[in-house]
Amino acid sequence: MKKKLYRSTQNRMLGGVLGGLADYTGIDASLLRILAVVGFILGVGSLGLIYLIWIFIVPNEGDVYR
Template structure:
């Protein structure tokens, strides 16, 4: 079965992007969230822009 990236409906804080990425990669969602926030504050401000873009591009879990 081929894995697909979806925004999580069960494991979401804001848009479900990192929850879905967590399910796709197998990495804990809390770790991804911490790394994203730390990266954002360390000067990788593009992470916030990428997150916003993914909210609109990546479909919700269960969407056809």
């Protein structure tokens, strides 16, 4: 079965991007959120911009065909 990246509707804080990424990778969503906040605070690239782009590009969980 092929994995698909989507924005989570159940495990969501803001846009559901990290919740969907956690489901896709198998990493805990809380850990991804902590890493994202730390990266944002430390000024790693343009993490905020990437997150906003992913909100518009990655489909919602219900929109993904399984």
